Amino acid sequence: MSRGSNQGRRRFLAGAAATIAGLELAMNGSTKSLLQAMGLAADSRLSALRNATAWLNSPPLTAEGLRGKVVAIDFWTYTCINWLRTLPYVRAWSEKYREAGLVVIGVHTPEFDFEHDLDNVRRAITAMRVDYPIAVDNGYAIWNGFSNQYWPALYLIDAKGATRFTHFGEGAYDESERKIQKVLGDLGAKGFNPALVTVDTRGLEVAADWDNLRSPENYLGSVRTEGFRANRDASRLGVNQWALDGDWKQSPRAVALNKPNGRIVYRFHARDLNLVMGPAARGASVRFRVRIDGQPAGGGADVDAQGNGVVTEQRTYQLIRQTQPIVDRQFEIEFLDPGVEAFCFTFG
16 A cells, blocks of 8 residues: 555555564664664654644654654544554554553555545544544645555654554564564563453454455556456446446546445455545545345345444445355445445445
């Protein structure tokens, strides 16, 4: 899920993640010299925090004020399915190691325009039980200060401001936590349980079924979509192809429904299907109905047993969670009211 990837900025392959997860910067003399030669002072990354456009859950934090503490910087945006699946671990690390000197800071760098809205971000952190400090990065200044390219991205910074570990994407939870313990131990922190955290995941936070995941993230706007078949019989869609039925407007970033009873049809192969969407007008609601292979489909956290649901806010909606066998399926969502905007399909 790098910013600008052809497959969508938030699709991150496990092999690449495992490779990057192995990168650790040990803050010895040669590494420090290299950083200085590159024009990167030891605490230059944390200095970027001064460019936050707002702070939530905390007064503003600074590189100077964080000296002497171990800091975990977690880049996220609230609709990102890859980040949502890492959240249970980040939340657990913050709670477990806070007293030992770990400061977790979530840097919310938005992807979609509506993610710039502070009310949306506030609602999200409440719903997701995020209580650690959040630096709002609407101008990408912190993102650029870290030379970051991914959601999610974890940077572990020691008490002297040196980056000791990075991990991009999902996974490597045990390795990441052991690095946290190591850096805290180097600081002299004691008293925390060395046993690794266990998490109870539900809904969007459940790890993907990677063995059966054959549908990549896909945007619906005209600029970046793949597999769109205009004016095509939906019964003839191939896997990872999709079509619109009804009175829709396709803009560069989304599709918007002008009249009731518009449908999106998508042929996919995955356990889960999620859709980033929301009402075009604040405070509006849009009813919808979901089917798989022509039959009402429940199972997703945002639909009832008959596949019915309501769009009330701009976020990621979990529409399908199916059981084995996982095969090619035809998904259909029909919106009974106009005024919905749909941005991106994700899968798990």
